[in-house]
Amino acid sequence: MATIPFDRDAMANWYAKQHLKTDPGVQQIYYLRDAPDREIRFIEINSLMAEMLDESLEPLDFGVDRGAESEHKLFVLDVTPSQWESIEKEELPLPSGWTLKDAVVVPDRKKAGL
Amino acid sequence: MNEFQKLWWEQARSDHEILSLLRENGAGPCHQLHYLQMVTEKLAKAYFWGAKSPPKNKSHAGFGQFMRALASFQGSKLDQLAMSLGFKSVKAFETWIRDVHPLVYALERLAPALAQDGPNPEYPWPHDSPADNPVRHQFEVWVQLTETWQGRRLIKAIGPAVERFPSYA
DSSP states (O other): OOOOOOOHHHHHHHHHHHHHHHOTTEEEEEEEOSSOTTEEEEEEEETTOOOBOGGGOOOEEEEESTTSTTOEEEEEEEEOHHHHHHHHTTSSOOSTTOOOTTEEEOSOHHHHTO | OOHHHHHHHHHHHHHHHHHHHHHHTTOOHHHHHHHHHHHHHHHHHHHHTTSSSOOOTTOOOOHHHHHHHHHTOOHHHHHHHHHHTTBSSHHHHHHHHHHHHHHHHHHHTTSTTTTTTSOOSSSOBSTTSOOBOTTTOOOHHHHHHHHSHHHHHHHHHHHHHHHTHHHHO
C-alpha cells in the first residue's frame, strides 16, 4: 500500500488554513520552523481571546497519526495581541525550547483566498 | 467535599488520566471525545452530589449546568477559580463561559443516550440500520475543540478543574 511521507510545511499550511477559517478571532499564525522534524509549532494571535495570565502561556499539543508514516505533533500557543507584543519585545518568554528564529506567517491570506 | 462527591471525583480524575494518555498518543478523535465527555459528565456529577438531593440517576446531562454553576460563584471563590483556570480576570472567565457554551452543550450531547441515534463517539448509528461509525465520522465538535481558542482552552481547563475540585466542590 502506498504511504504518504510527512511534509511538515504542507501540513502546517493546511492546519493554519483550517484554523483561520474556523476561528474568526485569529489574526495571524506564526509557524515556528526551528523545531524537531515531527513537530509543528504555532503561535496564534487571537483578537477575540480573553485576557489570560501570562503564566498560563502553555501550548496545547495534539498527537496525530500515531504509528503512521505521517505521525507528528501539533502544538498551538494562543496569545492575545498584547501578549504577542510582549513576546516580540522579549518581555514575555516563549515556552521552553521555542524560538522565533525562522518563524514565518502561514498561510499567506491572499494565496489561500482568506 | 462529601464521600459521594469524592467517589465521583476520583473516577473523573482517573478518566482524565486516560484522556491525557489518549491525547499524547494521538488517539483518534472519537476516543478522545469519548473520554472528554465522560470526564466532564463525572466532574459535573461530583459537583452536584454536593447538594442534598443527588443528580438524576443515569443522566448524562449536567456539564452545561455545571459550567453555569461555576459562573455563579461569588467573591473570592470566583476570583480563585478564574485564576486557577488561567484567566486574568473574572470578567474574562465569565465571557469565556458564555462563548464556550455551545461547545459545552455539544460535548454533553455526545453521550449515546443523548445523541438521538446520531453521531456519538462509541457506537455505529443509527441503531436499526447503521450507516456510519465513530472512527470514520468527522465530528464538528472536534473541529471546534481543536481549531478554536475557546475549544483549546476548554481542553486545557479540564485538567485544573479536575485537580482543584476539592477547593470549590
